[in-house]
Amino acid sequence: MTKKSSFLQKLIVAPYMVWAAAFIIVPMFFVAYYAFTDRNGNFSLSGFIATKNYIPLFIQSIWYGLLATVICLLLAYPIAFIISRAKPTTQKVLLMLVMIPMWMNLLIRTYAWMTILQDTGIINHILKLLGFGPVHMINTPGAVILGLVYNFFPYMVLPIYTVLLKLDGTLIEAAQDLGSGTTRVFTKVILPLSLPGIVSGITMVFVPSVSSFYIANKLGGISLIGDRIEELIRTNINLGAALSLVLMVLILVSISVMNKFTDEDGGILV
Amino acid sequence: MQNKLVSLQNIRVKFDDDEILKGINLDIYDKEFVTLLGPSGCGKTTTLRIIGGFVTPDSGKVIYGGAEINDVPPHKRPFNTVFQKYALFPHLNVYENIAFGLRIKKLPEKQIKAKVTEMLELVSLKGFAKRNVNSLSGGQQQRVAIARALAIDPKVLLLDEPLGALDLKLRKDMQIELKKIQQQAGITFLYVTHDQEEALSMSDKVVVMDNGIIQQIGTPQDIYNEPKNAFVADFIGESNILDAVMKEDYIASLSGYDFKCLDGGYAKNELVDAVIRPEDVDVVPAEKGMLAGVVTSVVFKGVYFEIIIDINGFKWMIQTTDYQPIGAMIGISIEPDAIHIMKKSVYSGVYGDYSSFSDEVDNPEVETSNEVNTNL
Ligand SMILES: Nc1ncnc2c1ncn2[C@@H]1O[C@H](COP(=O)(O)OP(=O)(O)OP(=O)(O)O)[C@@H](O)[C@H]1O
Numbered sequence: 001m002t003k004k005s006s007f008l009q010k011l012i013v014a015p016y017m018v019w020a021a022a023f024i025i026v027p028m029f030f031v032a033y034y035a036f037t038d039r040n041g042n043f044s045l046s047g048f049i050a051t052k053n054y055i056p057l058f059i060q061s062i063w064y065g066l067l068a069t070v071i072c073l074l075l076a077y078p079i080a081f082i083i084s085r086a087k088p089t090t091q092k093v094l095l096m097l098v099m100i101p102m103w104m105n106l107l108i109r110t111y112a113w114m115t116i117l118q119d120t121g122i123i124n125h126i127l128k129l130l131g132f133g134p135v136h137m138i139n140t141p142g143a144v145i146l147g148l149v150y151n152f153f154p155y156m157v158l159p160i161y162t163v164l165l166k167l168d169g170t171l172i173e174a175a176q177d178l179g180s181g182t183t184r185v186f187t188k189v190i191l192p193l194s195l196p197g198i199v200s201g202i203t204m205v206f207v208p209s210v211s212s213f214y215i216a217n218k219l220g221g222i223s224l225i226g227d228r229i230e231e232l233i234r235t236n237i238n239l240g241a242a243l244s245l246v247l248m249v250l251i252l253v254s255i256s257v258m259n260k261f262t263d264e265d266g267g268i269l270v
Numbered sequence: 271m272q273n274k275l276v277s278l279q280n281i282r283v284k285f286d287d288d289e290i291l292k293g294i295n296l297d298i299y300d301k302e303f304v305t306l307l308g309p310s311g312c313g314k315t316t317t318l319r320i321i322g323g324f325v326t327p328d329s330g331k332v333i334y335g336g337a338e339i340n341d342v343p344p345h346k347r348p349f350n351t352v353f354q355k356y357a358l359f360p361h362l363n364v365y366e367n368i369a370f371g372l373r374i375k376k377l378p379e380k381q382i383k384a385k386v387t388e389m390l391e392l393v394s395l396k397g398f399a400k401r402n403v404n405s406l407s408g409g410q411q412q413r414v415a416i417a418r419a420l421a422i423d424p425k426v427l428l429l430d431e432p433l434g435a436l437d438l439k440l441r442k443d444m445q446i447e448l449k450k451i452q453q454q455a456g457i458t459f460l461y462v463t464h465d466q467e468e469a470l471s472m473s474d475k476v477v478v479m480d481n482g483i484i485q486q487i488g489t490p491q492d493i494y495n496e497p498k499n500a501f502v503a504d505f506i507g508e509s510n511i512l513d514a515v516m517k518e519d520y521i522a523s524l525s526g527y528d529f530k531c532l533d534g535g536y537a538k539n540e541l542v543d544a545v546i547r548p549e550d551v552d553v554v555p556a557e558k559g560m561l562a563g564v565v566t567s568v569v570f571k572g573v574y575f576e577i578i579i580d581i582n583g584f585k586w587m588i589q590t591t592d593y594q595p596i597g598a599m600i601g602i603s604i605e606p607d608a609i610h611i612m613k614k615s616v617y618s619g620v621y622g623d624y625s626s627f628s629d630e631v632d633n634p635e636v637e638t639s640n641e642v643n644t645n646l
């Protein structure tokens with residue numbers, strides 16, 4: 001069925017090709033170029049060799065990303081489920097509530113959290129009024145996770161919601177009809193059928209979480225790999241580019257591992 | 271037909287202030303093939319869902335084995351459903367679909383395998399075990415749905431227009447196959463359809479419904495030969511339904527002629543409806559006819575001609591093997607046993623005249639249901 005695409009078809013996709021070249025391929029080329037060169041523009045693997053000093057940071061970043069992804073999933077699934085079962089008008093309102101934070105810039109959202117979590121922030125203020133001592137929240141790992149979860153939460157809700165919305169209600173009735181109570185209707189029908197949504201949700205949260213910058217810096221007072229790359233681009237672009245490439249490969253590998261797990265019969269989840 | 275298996279007692283259901291079922295009473299006996307027949311929207315699916323446990327009646331009782339089961343959830347009822355759109359699990363293959371209910375019961379793997387194999391054979395799908403259900407044809411999917419429901423030995427199998435999506439040829443084959451399965455497995459079937467031919471050819475008992483009310487329950491012969499009212503007479507097969515007057519027992523006057531008939535027990539001069547099936551009318555020369563009229567339409571149907579004659583303004587449909595040209599004056603003769611007398615009902619005068627006949631020829635299968643909806 002392979003037909004040679006006509007001139008017209010080529011013409012139609014041309015703008016996209018230009019766009020892809022300008023904003024995807026060219027930048028990728030530059031990343032690769034810097035990663036494989038040194039300060040003087042000579043071929044060099046020194047950037048990749050230096051990567052080994054950053055192994056703990058990679059592990060820490062992936063750990064934070066995983067944790068944020070799991071928490072997002074556990075929170076988002078029930079919420080997506082509830083939204084998908086609500087009346088159409090209620091659905092719109094609830095979806096809006098989930099999405100509103102996305103309308104605001106990430107930096108502003110993170111700044112807002114900073115002021116909320118501070119030792120003299122609003123939460124501690126209220127706690128004090130209630131007679132509890134100040135709780136130290138800012139610059140803790142918990143604050144970083146909170147920031148990641150908060151920022152990427154909608155990306156977990158939306159794909160799961162979409163899948164659940166399309167789930168055929170008669171399949172649920174069929175499962176009940178064949179003897180399944182609520183729990184088994186969920187584990188044997190709803191969960192397996194919502195797996196595609198879960199997979200894309202995990203991808204859409206895990207990828208930006210692992211490579212996130214700014215959030216950990218402002219809320220945790222620490223630098224994750226994203227923050228470090230951001231700093232390095234200014235001081236040592238070759239090392240920064242090498243780290244970026246390695247991060248990209250790591251993310252691709254973990255995503256394809258996950259897809260392997262879920263492709264087989266749509267079966268077990270991670 | 272010994273013991274009562276399931277009973278519906280005075281079931282009423284409302285959806286958004288609309289009363290959908292208006293007091294349904296129905297007894298289903300062991301190993302019976304019962305068909306719910308009626309036009310679209312009359313409440314057939316709702317009745318089925320009440321028995322399956324997916325709809326709770328506003329009032330009335332669902333009885334199984336002598337006990338009320340209104341509050342028993344679907345998964346605890348010994349009934350299984352073949353859903354109208356099959357509702358096969360897309361993430362499971364044919365084998366796992368059929369094994370679904372068996373796994374819920376936590377049967378040992380060996381027993382599951384034996385049962386699934388048996389089921390696959392029963393529905394002639396040997397060798398399809400590993401197939402993806404989405405790659406099957408409509409008829410095959412439908413048979414998987416039946417096998418899945420039968421695998422866990424239901425006391426009653428509920429089938430909601432299971433053949434609705436199939437083409438005519440496949441539908442006929444499946445009708446025979448389903449009937450065979452029902453007899454072999456010895457299971458009670460409650461079967462929903464709006465195809466009257468299907469209902470007549472498969473059932474032990476037909477339940478004709480309209481507008482949330484059961485119009486008649488009986489054997490296919492009862493329903494066809496002794497319809498209770500104009501709705502049933504019209505819905506099941508073709509029929510001429512005329513206003514008549516019972517002059518006395520066994521004498522019905524219609525269109526100005528006193529016909530002999532076999533019905534009695536009506537008041538003197540009571541107004542009634544008379545049903546005469548098109549195939550029971552004999553064509554005779556005009557002067558010898560009990561009634562006479564002019565042919566207004568002739569359609570060749572293969573085995574017979576379907577002709578419409580106008581007698582005193584009422585259009586009769588007659589099926590005859592002799593060709594009659596349009597405009598011819600012909601007489602008709604009717605044997606006493608071909609006339610069936612019915613009490614007047616809300617349906618009187620609504621059905622049974624063929625003056626809008628051309629519409630009906632175009633679309634004989636949906637004609638009846640359309641007519642019901644527009645006329646009620
Ligand atoms: N969940 C519901 N909410 C509101 N109205 C409903 C609901 N289910 C059914 N109805 C209405 O009840 C009536 C009967 O529906 P039902 O599905 O029982 O009809 P049916 O006889 O099975 O028709 P068909 O032959 O078209 O399948 C219809 O008017 C339908 O719109």
Ligand SMILES: [Mg+2]
Nearest residue numbers: 314315316430
């Ligand atoms: Mg229906």
